[in-house]
Amino acid sequence: MKRIFLSLLASPMLLCAQSPAPAAAPAAAGVSGGGIFVGTRGLDNSGWMGRVNEYEMNKQGLRPAVRNEYWYVRDSWFFNFTGENRGDSRASVYQIDADLDRKIRIRSDLERFMHRLEHDPLANLDAAKGNVVVRHDNLAPDRAFVPGRNELRTDIVGRINSWIEWRAAHRYLQIHGETQTRSLSKCANCHSVAEATRINQKLHDVSAGLTVRLGRRVQLLYDYTNRQFKEHGATPTAQYDVAQHPATLSRAFFNRVQYDGTTNGEMPYALVPGFRKGMHNVRLAAELPGEGRLTGQFLHTNARNNHVRTNLSVDVWNARYTMPLTSRLLLKAQVRRTDMTNDDIFIQLEEPANPAGVPQAGQTYAQAYPSFGSVDWTRKSAINRTDWTAGTELSARLARLTTLRSGWQFRSIRRDNFEVERTDRNRFFAVLSARPEKSWNARMRYYLDLTDHPFLHHKAALSPEMQPFASPGNPPSPLAGLQYFSMYAARQADLTNQPTRSHLIEPSFTWTPSPRAALTVHYRASLQLNDRLNFSRWERSLHMPGAELWLAPADKFNFTVGYSWQRDLSDTLFVIPVFDG
Amino acid sequence: MGQFGSLYDPMHWTAKNHNVFAAVNYEVSPKWTLFANVVWNDGRGRMGGIELDPSRVSAIPPGFNYVAISELGRFSALNASRTQDIAGVNYRLAPNWTLNATYYFARFRDRSPYLMNATGRSQGVEAGLSYVF
Numbered sequence: 001m002k003r004i005f006l007s008l009l010a011s012p013m014l015l016c017a018q019s020p021a022p023a024a025a026p027a028a029a030g031v032s033g034g035g036i037f038v039g040t041r042g043l044d045n046s047g048w049m050g051r052v053n054e055y056e057m058n059k060q061g062l063r064p065a066v067r068n069e070y071w072y073v074r075d076s077w078f079f080n081f082t083g084e085n086r087g088d089s090r091a092s093v094y095q096i097d098a099d100l101d102r103k104i105r106i107r108s109d110l111e112r113f114m115h116r117l118e119h120d121p122l123a124n125l126d127a128a129k130g131n132v133v134v135r136h137d138n139l140a141p142d143r144a145f146v147p148g149r150n151e152l153r154t155d156i157v158g159r160i161n162s163w164i165e166w167r168a169a170h171r172y173l174q175i176h177g178e179t180q181t182r183s184l185s186k187c188a189n190c191h192s193v194a195e196a197t198r199i200n201q202k203l204h205d206v207s208a209g210l211t212v213r214l215g216r217r218v219q220l221l222y223d224y225t226n227r228q229f230k231e232h233g234a235t236p237t238a239q240y241d242v243a244q245h246p247a248t249l250s251r252a253f254f255n256r257v258q259y260d261g262t263t264n265g266e267m268p269y270a271l272v273p274g275f276r277k278g279m280h281n282v283r284l285a286a287e288l289p290g291e292g293r294l295t296g297q298f299l300h301t302n303a304r305n306n307h308v309r310t311n312l313s314v315d316v317w318n319a320r321y322t323m324p325l326t327s328r329l330l331l332k333a334q335v336r337r338t339d340m341t342n343d344d345i346f347i348q349l350e351e352p353a354n355p356a357g358v359p360q361a362g363q364t365y366a367q368a369y370p371s372f373g374s375v376d377w378t379r380k381s382a383i384n385r386t387d388w389t390a391g392t393e394l395s396a397r398l399a400r401l402t403t404l405r406s407g408w409q410f411r412s413i414r415r416d417n418f419e420v421e422r423t424d425r426n427r428f429f430a431v432l433s434a435r436p437e438k439s440w441n442a443r444m445r446y447y448l449d450l451t452d453h454p455f456l457h458h459k460a461a462l463s464p465e466m467q468p469f470a471s472p473g474n475p476p477s478p479l480a481g482l483q484y485f486s487m488y489a490a491r492q493a494d495l496t497n498q499p500t501r502s503h504l505i506e507p508s509f510t511w512t513p514s515p516r517a518a519l520t521v522h523y524r525a526s527l528q529l530n531d532r533l534n535f536s537r538w539e540r541s542l543h544m545p546g547a548e549l550w551l552a553p554a555d556k557f558n559f560t561v562g563y564s565w566q567r568d569l570s571d572t573l574f575v576i577p578v579f580d581g
Numbered sequence: 582m583g584q585f586g587s588l589y590d591p592m593h594w595t596a597k598n599h600n601v602f603a604a605v606n607y608e609v610s611p612k613w614t615l616f617a618n619v620v621w622n623d624g625r626g627r628m629g630g631i632e633l634d635p636s637r638v639s640a641i642p643p644g645f646n647y648v649a650i651s652e653l654g655r656f657s658a659l660n661a662s663r664t665q666d667i668a669g670v671n672y673r674l675a676p677n678w679t680l681n682a683t684y685y686f687a688r689f690r691d692r693s694p695y696l697m698n699a700t701g702r703s704q705g706v707e708a709g710l711s712y713v714f
Contacts, residue, residue: 039681039709047701051663051689058703065707124696536591546600556608566598574592574631 030074037067050116063087076102108154117145133189140196147177163213171205181270185241200232217287230274237266247475254354255365273307292323310343330395342381380417388412401435419458425451449502456496461575463487493535499528516552536573596626617668627658660692679711
């Protein structure tokens with residue numbers, strides 16, 4: 001997206017400077033061309049640049065600007081280079097594209113840009129009630145967080161003979177600089193601390209693949225990609241506050257503290273784990289008699305978290321069949337199955353006992369609150385699932401340049417470790433495209449989704465009134481009375497942002513009264529509703545009409561103008577849990 | 582009514598956006614070309630419908646201030662506009678040489694800043710010489 005924007009930005013200046021497109025028919029003798037732009041750029045900035053120049057260097061003052069393009073064509077040989085420096089080496093793009101006698105094709109590009117991130121002042125955390133204080137320390141109050149991004153990508157495709165092609169690619173991505181990291185202590189106070197942390201994240205992708213033609217009608221493709229990611233910056237550490245009673249400042253939480261500033265010293269936080277990922281992709285494409293086509297694909301991915309040494313594996317099976325039924329009817333069918341499996345993690349917590357002389361002396365948390373059960377548990381991943389998609393589509397040519405596509409798609413997600421075990425969705429759709437005359441064309445899309453048991457957070461909010469008074473003690477003791485785990489377990493309301501019914505309709509109409517004028521009007525409406533929640537309903541509607549006009553009153557004068565309006569409205573249940581805990 | 586002072590209410594979020602763009606290219610003569618394009622967006626949105634009525638709560642935690650959280654809606658209130666404009670001229674000095682000058686203007690206007698003001702403006706001129714070979 002950014003590249004498109006930069007291209008739009010740069011293109012007007014090069015419009016009349018650029019040579020004819022280099023993709024011209026090859027000449028017997030070599031032909032070359034290009035262009036160079038050398039200039040200066042002066043900028044005046046005010047206010048915060050994080051929105052107005054989020055991805056642009058755009059430094060204040062005068063800076064050089066250079067753009068260059070060179071191309072060469074001879075027979076089946078081709079070379080093209082483009083480069084741009086927008087006044088800073090951290091705002092530059094370089095691209096090479098070369099075709100070596102139709103035997104090897106090389107594309108490589110290097111792109112560097114900055115990303116201005118927000119600096120959270122933490123000032124919204126100022127609140128106090130007696131000794132209970134929410135406070136913050138921003139250790140880098142004047143720092144701008146503008147990490148740089150460098151990406152080098154190279155793709156090479158080669159042809160060995162008429163039935164074997166190979167390809168290889170490398171991608172290197174580096175994100176370096178400073179970001180804001182935050183740690184939070186609680187119990188005595190809610191104490192948030194923010195600081196500047198140096199990052200240096202590097203990602204490498206290496207891939208290779210082969211295409212083999214097995215006869216005239218069958219083609220087999222295989223690709224392998226290996227990805228490695230590592231954070232080379234040091235993990236920040238924080239000295240958490242001492243866990244103590246907010247009012248009495250006595251250490252009352254012994255048997256429920258996993259770590260605090262007294263016993264553990266500096267603790268790591270905001271850790272970015274490294275990972276490696278391997279992807280195998282096998283595809284088979286076969287042309288069938290009667291202009292039918294069958295494709296099959298198997299994709300296997302394994303991603304390993306190098307920090308906690310867990311694996312996530314994904315297997316995808318996909319098959320698609322296309323068959324003309326008559327000269328006006330085309331049938332498509334597709335089935336796809338995805339299996340995702342993530343390793344379990346056993347969580348084993350410290351179980352300290354309260355010392356003598358304090359309430360719950362000699363007892364661990366589990367002993368003091370037997371209804372809580374064991375504090376150790378096995379984390380089963382909510383990612384684990386099987387995802388089926390199957391569908392069919394019928395395309396009918398109703399008249400010349402008029403087609404109707406309609407179909408049905410069924411999707412079923414079955415989750416191993418989540419309260420919503422199965423979500424089924426039926427989708428019905430129709431797309432009409434018509435161009436009965438040269439002067440106008442129309443298009444209409446309609447989608448209807450009907451979903452049983454969409455994804456939701458079961459018992460997400462709204463605990464009943466369980467203790468309408470402060471806990472016993474003076475000051476109230478957090479050890480007595482209602483405990484958080486009891487209150488959370490009693491929550492009643494299911495919440496979601498997923499619909500059970502969804503409509504999408506999108507008509508558009510283009511009128512071209514002459515080769516010098518075109519008017520397009522379009523409208524998009526989306527209505528989503530979930531009225532099967534136990535305490536509320538969730539609803540969202542979106543309306544987006546728009547129009548574009550293009551006029552060229554003279555050969556050397558044209559203009560375009562467009563307008564779109566969007567209205568978005570959503571309703572949901574909102575719960576503000578307020579209690580003295 | 583929920584546990585010890587909690588409230589629940591239906592909440593709604595409304596947002597309205599206007600987007601306008603325009604572009605013009607004009608070759609005044611074989612030597613002069615003018616171009617310009619303008620993009621303007623305006624977005625407004627906020628939460629509503631939450632009624633923080635302490636009389637509906639049976640037990641309010643001592644010292645808790647319902648008025649203080651009445652600004653909850655402001656936290657996600659959006660009232661901002663953005664414009665990005667370019668206008669320029671090309672002058673062909675010779676068949677292979679062209680002079681270019683372009684004016685850039687970009688502004689983000691944050692009309693309801695909360696915690697931080699994201700308003701910013703950037704404008705500048707780029708001028709240079711192109712050679713085509």
